[in-house]
Amino acid sequence: MAQSEHRKKHNRMAFVGTLAGGLAHEVRNPLSSMKVNLQLLRDDLTKPVPESAARLVRRVDVLEQAVRRLEEIVNDFLNYARGFDLERVPCNVNAVVEEVVLFVEPEAKHHKVSLRTAFDRDLPQAAIDKKYLQQALLNLLLNARQAIELGGKGGEIFVTTRAAKGQVVIEVTDTGPGIPADVLPRIFDVYFSTKKGGTGLGLPMAKRIAEEHGGALTVHTEEGKGTSFRISMPVVKRDEVR
Ligand SMILES: Nc1ncnc2c1ncn2[C@@H]1O[C@H](COP(=O)(O)OP(=O)(O)O)[C@@H](O)[C@H]1O
Ligand SMILES: [Mg+2]
Structure with missing residues (x-):
């Protein structure tokens, strides 16, 4: 009995580990895109001659997209990882x-x-x-x-x-x-x-x-x-x- 409880817990931990590994992998792309675009935005904003507003807005668009993607990834992850609460x-x-x-x-x-x-x-x-x-x-x-x-x-x-x-x-x-x-x-x-x-x-x-x-x-x-x-x-x- 104790043995099987132990194994259940072990399996659960292994499962969470796999899930977390996948999540980290998924999150990396949008994060690095955000990092690059924030740097570019900072460069654009601190230039002696200001950039056009249109160009700045484009940078913000890319950032928004990456944030949305992150949101999606986290939502999917939670939907999957969270204990289900079925009403059958x-x-x-x-x-x-x-x-x-x-x-x-x-x-x-x-x-x-x-x-x-x-x-x-x-x-x-x-x-x-x-x-x-x-x-x-x-x-x-x-x-x-x-x-x-x-x-x-x-x-x-x-x-x-x-x-x-x-x-x-x-x-x-x-x-x-x-x-x-x-x-x-x-x-x-x-x-x-x-x-x-x-x-x-x-x-x-x-x-x-x-x-x-x-x-x-x-x-x-x-x-x-x-x-x-x-x-x-x-x-x-x-x-x-x-
Ligand atoms: N009906 C199908 N015909 C062919 N391959 C499929 C089918 N359903 C799923 N697959 C394969 O299984 C993989 C995993 O599917 P899924 O978990 O829904 O993830 P996703 O659709 O995001 O790739 C797919 O990428 C595809 O390679
Ligand atoms: Mg699918």
């Missing part, structure tokens, strides 16, 4: 999934990505926190769209729900390029990203959310064909249904 209610998952699909559809269309759905109309309920589950789905849908965009030819995201083995299963399948074998083992790692400007928190976050629902997030991918992410969560037992 037995729900019709179809409606919750459909809402997210409708939300992302216009932007997807704009990127030549079409969305198709097939919902199991007899889907049993699952106890979910709508806000968090939708966050997880958004992350998956965004990744799917971005993967398809890599090909440049458009494509399709297929979103399905079904019940299987006491689980409610939501699947997001894309016709993107798939995930290379050397990348696959790392996709759930915090701060792992193959994208320029990617945060590398989308999948770890989605996985964490699935697990906080007593479920799991798994992936199937075929290079050149596409990728499928699957969230599964336990069905609410009959006596738990409100």
Whole structure:
């Protein structure tokens, strides 16, 4: 017992260490950009002949951008690191999934990505926190769209729900390029990203959310064909249904 508590604490510390290492790495870029631009701003301000206001404003713009980026990094970090506070209610998952699909559809269309759905109309309920589950789905849908965009030819995201083995299963399948074998083992790692400007928190976050629902997030991918992410969560037992 004491042994397992000890290991839990050890794992937690190792996890926080990884997270902090990633955070430090992420923060370095915007910080160094701020340092350089503050120096330039100081030079501009202390020149015997004053610089044009437009040039000074440009320097301030760059500084503002870096501050915004830092803000984003810290927010993402906190969202991920903070203990979750789920409020789970037995729900019709179809409606919750459909809402997210409708939300992302216009932007997807704009990127030549079409969305198709097939919902199991007899889907049993699952106890979910709508806000968090939708966050997880958004992350998956965004990744799917971005993967398809890599090909440049458009494509399709297929979103399905079904019940299987006491689980409610939501699947997001894309016709993107798939995930290379050397990348696959790392996709759930915090701060792992193959994208320029990617945060590398989308999948770890989605996985964490699935697990906080007593479920799991798994992936199937075929290079050149596409990728499928699957969230599964336990069905609410009959006596738990409100
Ligand atoms: N649908 C997908 N198709 C191909 N690769 C994907 C897909 N989803 C995720 N990945 C890979 O997993 C990595 C991590 O994803 P994520 O944690 O969401 O971070 P980010 O999107 O910021 O890169 C991505 O950079 C990409 O390499
Ligand atoms: Mg992502």
